[in-house]
Amino acid sequence: MPTAIMRVFRGDAKGGGFQEYRVPAEEGMVVLDVIHEIQATQAPDLAVRWNCKAGKCGSCSAEVNGKPRLMCMTRMNIFPEGEPITVAPMRTFPLIRDLVTDVSFNFEMAKRVPAFRPRPRDPDGTYRMQQEDIDRPQEFHKCIECFLCQNVCHVIRDHEDNKRHFAGPRLFVRYAALEMHPLDTNDRRELLKEKMGLGFCNITKCCTEVCPEHIKITDNAIIPLKERVVDEYYDPVLWLVRKLTGRK
Amino acid sequence: MSQNVTASAHGGLTLRSDPWWALPLTVVVFLGSFIVYSTWAAFQNAHYYVPPYLSPFYSPCISKSCLHLTFGWGLPEFSLPIIGIVSPAFLILAGPGFFRLTCYYYRKAYYRSFWLAPMACAVRDRSGYSGETRFPLILQNLHRYTWYVAVFFIVVLTWDALLAFRFPDGFGIGVGTIVMWINVILLAAYTFSCHSCRHVCGGVLDVFSKAPARYRLWRFITRLNERHPVYAWLSLFFVGFTDLYIRLVSMGIIRDWRIL
Numbered sequence: 099m100p101t102a103i104m105r106v107f108r109g110d111a112k113g114g115g116f117q118e119y120r121v122p123a124e125e126g127m128v129v130l131d132v133i134h135e136i137q138a139t140q141a142p143d144l145a146v147r148w149n150c151k152a153g154k155c156g157s158c159s160a161e162v163n164g165k166p167r168l169m170c171m172t173r174m175n176i177f178p179e180g181e182p183i184t185v186a187p188m189r190t191f192p193l194i195r196d197l198v199t200d201v202s203f204n205f206e207m208a209k210r211v212p213a214f215r216p217r218p219r220d221p222d223g224t225y226r227m228q229q230e231d232i233d234r235p236q237e238f239h240k241c242i243e244c245f246l247c248q249n250v251c252h253v254i255r256d257h258e259d260n261k262r263h264f265a266g267p268r269l270f271v272r273y274a275a276l277e278m279h280p281l282d283t284n285d286r287r288e289l290l291k292e293k294m295g296l297g298f299c300n301i302t303k304c305c306t307e308v309c310p311e312h313i314k315i316t317d318n319a320i321i322p323l324k325e326r327v328v329d330e331y332y333d334p335v336l337w338l339v340r341k342l343t344g345r346k
Numbered sequence: 347m348s349q350n351v352t353a354s355a356h357g358g359l360t361l362r363s364d365p366w367w368a369l370p371l372t373v374v375v376f377l378g379s380f381i382v383y384s385t386w387a388a389f390q391n392a393h394y395y396v397p398p399y400l401s402p403f404y405s406p407c408i409s410k411s412c413l414h415l416t417f418g419w420g421l422p423e424f425s426l427p428i429i430g431i432v433s434p435a436f437l438i439l440a441g442p443g444f445f446r447l448t449c450y451y452y453r454k455a456y457y458r459s460f461w462l463a464p465m466a467c468a469v470r471d472r473s474g475y476s477g478e479t480r481f482p483l484i485l486q487n488l489h490r491y492t493w494y495v496a497v498f499f500i501v502v503l504t505w506d507a508l509l510a511f512r513f514p515d516g517f518g519i520g521v522g523t524i525v526m527w528i529n530v531i532l533l534a535a536y537t538f539s540c541h542s543c544r545h546v547c548g549g550v551l552d553v554f555s556k557a558p559a560r561y562r563l564w565r566f567i568t569r570l571n572e573r574h575p576v577y578a579w580l581s582l583f584f585v586g587f588t589d590l591y592i593r594l595v596s597m598g599i600i601r602d603w604r605i606l
Binding site: 161163164165166181184186189227228230231250252253255256257260277278279280282295297298299300301302303304307317319321324325326327328329331332333344 | 360361362363364401450453454457458461463464467468470471475476477478479481483484487488541542545549550552553554555561571572
């Protein structure tokens with residue numbers, strides 16, 4: 099049975115370092131299995147957040163060999179045998195202990211999203227939507243809130259100050275789902291431009307690369323939001339049309 | 347068994363162990379090579395026309411000194427100190443140049459490779475980042491206007507490609523004709539797969555079912571848009587290749603084979 103060499107971060111907000119563990123790796127194992135094996139046999143106090151082990155709860159986000167990944171969806175056989183595998187906590191969020199971070203920033207930002215405000219009901223008291231109207235928001239509803247996109251986004255990953263005025267890709271997906279919703283009447287463009295830092299995104303697409311649900315975050319959420327902000331604030335022709343026609 | 351390894355969780359540039367630097371380096375080499383070649387070709391002010399082929403770098407040819415006036419008239423020549431007479435290429439290259447410069451795909455490519463913000467995912471960014479919130483990068487928001495200009499160039503290049511059938515001895519097809527048609531098709535694929543085009547044509551709507559024609563157009567452009575980076579690179583290489591082909595034929599270094 100091959101032995102996996104795991105370098106797992108151990109420590110808390112005060113400091114820490116990588117600790118090396120050698121674990122027998124069985125066929126079919128994922129990184130989370132190996133972390134559990136370490137917990138069970140060598141480090142019972144190793145802190146790790148996990149839940150479903152099926153890539154649907156978004157709990158076990160970490161950085162494996164420097165890449166943001168869900169540990170439960172990262173198979174061990176993708177790594178060269180005999181080479182050390184580093185497992186580190188997500189860098190963007192404050193460390194609680196070992197592999198567990200405080201992701202409350204995301205929930206605080208979620209509180210600031212203006213709620214869904216539907217148009218009045220149809221005369222027969224119902225709401226009707228066609229499938230083509232709802233396809234776009236449905237893609238965004240696949241989000242499992244693993245926050246890997248938030249973690250990899252360099253705007254907040256490498257610039258802590260930006261957390262005050264940058265919602266991040268996960269929240270932009272939420273904004274896009276609401277902005278493109280066929281029933282919603284709220285206009286969030288000013289908020290996106292002025293308070294949520296949409297202009298800080300420079301389209302480097304890392305959020306899309308790490309999304310375990312394969313949501314095309316940049317192409318389908320962020321860029322369309324940027325274009326909607328352009329409609330309102332940067333397009334002189336549309337501005338003139340609005341002035342002349344009085345249309346919003 | 348465990349042993350201590352002293353290192354902070356994310357010290358240094360990155361914990362990534364894969365060759366993350368290969369892609370940005372490749373972009374620097376290829377994009378840089380194109381910029382060098384196109385600038386050199388634009389300065390040449392020669393060997394851009396050999397009947398019936400006009401280089402896309404010099405189209406539309408709107409300077410009086412042009413070897414092949416696109417619209418039948420030309421603007422007067424003007425010169426700059428040191429440079430001398432300004433090549434007609436400089437009168438028009440800014441159009442497609444700004445389209446690519448503000449393109450959502452190329453932004454990713456050059457922000458990573460040239461701007462180093464960041465070089466790759468999960469690699470430490472440079473300091474002092476303000477995104478596209480300040481001048482000059484806030485001008486990226488005008489990308490849709492550069493798209494309108496790019497559409498005009500597609501019309502002009504299509505006209506050039508049609509003229510590429512008109513040889514001095516009548517209708518014909520040469521290798522150059524095919525090269526020019528592939529060039530215009532790739533440039534059109536790149537132009538019409540643009541994110542701004544996708545938005546203007548239908549993405550702006552919230553209720554697609556009330557605008558079925560725009561919805562169908564949006565779906566078509568969305569399918570093209572999925573391959574936008576591929577078209578961006580192919581069209582970039584091919585527009586350079588088209589200029590090179592016409593240049594070499596014009597200089598007599600290679601011969602243009604007549605197929606028909």
